Amino acid sequence: MIWILGCGSLATARSSTLSAISNPASPHNPDYLEYRQGRLTKAQLMDRLPHIAMIGDSLSRDFYVSSFVSMVWRSKMNHGRDWFLDTDASANSVYSLYERLAQETPLVACEYSSVGGKVDSGGGGNGILRSWFPLNLSQQTDLILKENRFPDLVLLWIGHNNLDWVLSVGPRRQENVETGLQNMAANFRKDYTQQLGRLVDRAGDQKQRRAIIVFGLVDLKSFFEARDAAEQLRKENPKLYPYFYVDYQLYESMKPEYRGNMDS
Secondary structure (H helix, E strand, O other), X not given: OEEEOOOXXXXXXXXXXXXXXXXXXXXXXXXXXXXXOOOOOXXXXXXXXXXXEEEEOHHHOOOOOOXXXXXXXXXXXXXXXXOOOOOOOOOOOOOOHHHHHHOOOOOEEEEOOOOOOOOOOOOOOOHXXXXXXXXXXXXXXXXXXHOOOXXXXXXXXXXXXXXXXXXXXXXXXXXXXXXXXXXXXXXXXXXXXXXXXXXXXXXXXXOOOXXXXXXXXXXXXXXXXXXXXXXXXXXXXXXXXXXXXXXXXXXXXXXXXXXHHHXX
């Protein structure tokens, strides 16, 4: 198993991975023998394993609204323990996509998802402080394209933060709302197409086939139904969900009076 935010500096391979490919029945056994004979470095050996990469936002990470310190830690320092990448084999941990695929073959999992990431047009950047700002779609794509080893499978699930329409469209000026929402949708389509096209172009240059899976946005109807149910429980027991209303400060479009335009 290998996982890292980006694949430029690969972590040390776990013994279970080396054990798996040391099996003569493994399709990667010839690579393992080259490694044991000193003709391959460990990094080169890992390059020959299947690679999977995740582009996304907080919905692909172990993140939730809590105290400020906790949210900063989870957004910047805490990777893994999510539906894409969890390596804990205990029964009460997340049975992640990585673990499911690892049952079939040793692989390298690269997590690029960034809490707060948006679909954007690219450019700009955040200079030397970039690691402390959300990495948007263009920046996550940049990181993948900088790697010599393009992933065999790229998962793309991002765009939820772009739904926070109140940030860019004045909700109190009703005459501008419809035009503003249309402009947002048009820019979203253009920017998403541009960044996805960069990945597709790079994938097309590879000798072996590559796959890119694009996920749709979250089911907002079900999301708000669940949120309304949680709010009712909190009214019955105020000790539940202590950060429930913090969401409205961080993501104003979730307020009941605004949420209708998130899925219209």
